[in-house]
Amino acid sequence: MDSEDESSTSDMADWKMRLAKDRVTVYNIGRHAAFLRESSEQLAGIRTSKRATRQQLLGLLDERQAHEAGLLRNLSDYFGPSFTTSYPTKHSSKAEEVFSTPELFELIVTNLQPRDIFIVQQVSKNINDTIKQSGRIQRFIGHRADPNAYFSSPVSNSHWAYSESLPVCCPQHERSPYMFSIPGRHFSIPGPDELSINVSFDLRKPKLSGIGRACRSMLVCQPPVTELTAHVECCNGHGPRFPRHPTPPAERLPKPIRRETGITVGDVVDAAIELIEEHQTCPWASEYQHDEFGRVKVSPSFKGRLKLRPDDPALQAQARALAKAETWNQRDEANRRRMTAYINAKMSAFNAGQPIPTLQEFEAANATSSG
Incomplete structure (x- = not known):
């Protein structure tokens, strides 16, 4: 076999090896992406579950971090070194820039519930330190x-x-x-x-x-x-x-x-x-x-x-509640006086052997006598 044939055979072997490697890389990209998609639903389930534990949450967050790193690594392998400069990582993203600015971070975090802040605090050491060092957030969560x-x-x-x-x-x-x-x-x-x-x-x-x-x-x-x-x-x-x-x-x-x-x-x-x-x-x-x-x-x-x-x-x-309660109390007191007078009239009629009047009859008679 001459050198040209040897070179052609070597090129074919290299191409097959690259193709096999690319297939593995594409498979891993899909695997990491699928996990991240499914774990987003699991995170939502853990947050609303009454039986979920802190260990479950931390375990899932650790797995997500590992899959994120794997996804970025495989995307870089597949698209080449230019991927890391064309697509921001978590360390160079705008989100990281926001979270690294205490004033902006405080503005965002103080719109959460305290329990959510305690969850956010577990994401990274940087965020944990920022929350602990922020007087505004510490006062907000009590x-x-x-x-x-x-x-x-x-x-x-x-x-x-x-x-x-x-x-x-x-x-x-x-x-x-x-x-x-x-x-x-x-x-x-x-x-x-x-x-x-x-x-x-x-x-x-x-x-x-x-x-x-x-x-x-x-x-x-x-x-x-x-x-x-x-x-x-x-x-x-x-x-x-x-x-x-x-x-x-x-x-x-x-x-x-x-x-x-x-x-x-x-x-x-x-x-x-x-x-x-x-x-x-x-x-x-x-x-x-x-x-x-x-x-x-x-x-x-x-x-x-x-x-x-x-x-x-x-x-x-x-x-406002006190004012409304006072109105209710005055109304109730007037109604109690009204019913007390009616009860006394019913008892008087009963003791005298007379027909017991209805409330409307009693009030009509009173109106006539007072007029």
């Missing part, structure tokens, strides 16, 4: 006190509220007229610069294993509340007590939570667990407060007052 802030709560009006991952809630419906429709039922009337808050603990979902250090360290609200009174229905709750049902002694009543630096979610969780354990056999519980096994159904709540800036929107919402 890891740093902000005495001059407008009222906000990381466990209010969020997908965390009454969830299995965090059974603590400071609901916004406390600013509704219902809360003040019966004075003293839920709160005494607050001062003009005071906000009434109610932190609830849902006994139905007390799975505390998912509450990590970051969540426990969150302040219940901003500005920080420093004192919350504790309530359980069996001893000092707002539910009705049956006549002649014994009232517990003062030393038996739940102790308030006090923290000069601000009460955290962890403080509320620890106090709630202690109350649940202490009151499950409470002798002062009414019949309806027991379950079928004789255990007392304990759902602790914590109430307090918070002084705010006069222009705080939460105070304005509370003022």
Whole structure:
């Protein structure tokens, strides 16, 4: 075989080898791309799942990172070295430039829920450091006190509220007229610069294993509340007590939570667990407060007052609720007086052996006599 034939055979072998290599590269490109597409759906499922664990999330993120690197490597192999300069990688992308600018990063992140920020914090060391070093973000997620802030709560009006991952809630419906429709039922009337808050603990979902250090360290609200009174229905709750049902002694009543630096979610969780354990056999519980096994159904709540800036929107919402509640109370009081008079008229007619009038007849007679 002459040198020309040898060269042709060698070229053919090289071409076949390159073709086989390209096939493997194309296969790997498809494999990496398919995983990234499918894992996006898995990530969405993990975020909405009540059973997903932190380990599952971190494991999937690690796999995605490996497949992203593999995809870029195989694309570079297939299209040549020019690919890396023609297509930005994660280190040179515009997204990385944005995340590397603290002001822009803060602007984006503070539009997320606190739980989402804790997830974002796990993406990379750079993002984790940026979040921890940002005073604005730390105040937003309740890891740093902000005495001059407008009222906000990381466990209010969020997908965390009454969830299995965090059974603590400071609901916004406390600013509704219902809360003040019966004075003293839920709160005494607050001062003009005071906000009434109610932190609830849902006994139905007390799975505390998912509450990590970051969540426990969150302040219940901003500005920080420093004192919350504790309530359980069996001893000092707002539910009705049956006549002649014994009232517990003062030393038996739940102790308030006090923290000069601000009460955290962890403080509320620890106090709630202690109350649940202490009151499950409470002798002062009414019949309806027991379950079928004789255990007392304990759902602790914590109430307090918070002084705010006069222009705080939460105070304005509370003022509107108080005004509407006052209107309801006046209406209800007028209706009670009306019905009391009618009941007395019915009883008088009954005792006199006369026909009992309808409400319309009674009011028509009154109108005639007063006219």
